[in-house]
Amino acid sequence: FPSHDTDGGRRGTRESNLKTNFYNGVTVEFWLKKSGFDISKSESEVVFDLWNGEPSSSLSCGRILIGISDGGSSPNECLYVTLQWGSTIKNNTVPGYTGSLFTSGQWHHYAISAYNSGSELKIDFYLDGGKVYSTPAGFASSFEEITGPINATIGALQTGAPVSQFTGINGLGYGKLSGSIDEFRFWKSYRSPEQIAKNYWTSVNGGITTE
Numbered sequence: 001f002p003s004h005d006t007d008g009g010r011r012g013t014r015e016s017n018l019k020t021n022f023y024n025g026v027t028v029e030f031w032l033k034k035s036g037f038d039i040s041k042s043e044s045e046v047v048f049d050l051w052n053g054e055p056s057s058s059l060s061c062g063r064i065l066i067g068i069s070d071g072g073s074s075p076n077e078c079l080y081v082t083l084q085w086g087s088t089i090k091n092n093t094v095p096g097y098t099g100s101l102f103t104s105g106q107w108h109h110y111a112i113s114a115y116n117s118g119s120e121l122k123i124d125f126y127l128d129g130g131k132v133y134s135t136p137a138g139f140a141s142s143f144e145e146i147t148g149p150i151n152a153t154i155g156a157l158q159t160g161a162p163v164s165q166f167t168g169i170n171g172l173g174y175g176k177l178s179g180s181i182d183e184f185r186f187w188k189s190y191r192s193p194e195q196i197a198k199n200y201w202t203s204v205n206g207g208i209t210t211e
């Protein structure tokens with residue numbers, strides 16, 4: 001889905017719905033159900049890919065890539081997030097999401113918050129409303145805001161990814177997600193553990209049904 005920053009032709013009156021400022025924080029939430037991996041097609045599948053259209057070699061490149069990987073053999077299934085800002089690429093595989101989690105055929109809720117804390121970048125990971133992991137001190141220096149014409153895809157890559165999970169896999173539409181996804185939420189802010197725990201299983205504002 002593309003970002004928008006116009007309102008009736010008047011630029012600057014509407015903020016991008018994909019604004020990615022790590023000083024405010026960014027949080028992604030979703031429900032996911034999978035029954036397994038088809039490694040004959042891909043050992044890695046994409047959940048979310050946000051990108052500002054700059055090549056990975058550019059100092060202006062900005063990207064958030066969230067995916068799941070079979071890891072080659074059980075029980076190495078994992079969730080990972082890759083953040084890129086300029087020449088800095090940080091790829092983090094999440095302990096606590098391993099084992100049969102992605103092959104159980106059951107619904108689970110996942111949340112990832114990325115934000116600057118002082119001079120460092122931190123990432124928090126949640127499973128079914130509870131925090132399971134935070135990146136350690138020294139993981140990365142703070143990231144600046146990702147700027148430019150930001151677009152995002154759910155369930156497939158936007159372009160080739162400079163991480164080992166997608167070696168040899170390139171281009172828009174590759175790394176397709178095989179499974180069911182629901183209640184995808186992109187927040188232009190840090191969501192606290194209390195906010196995630198309270199709201200992961202229920203609706204949050206907006207035009208929603210009561211059924």
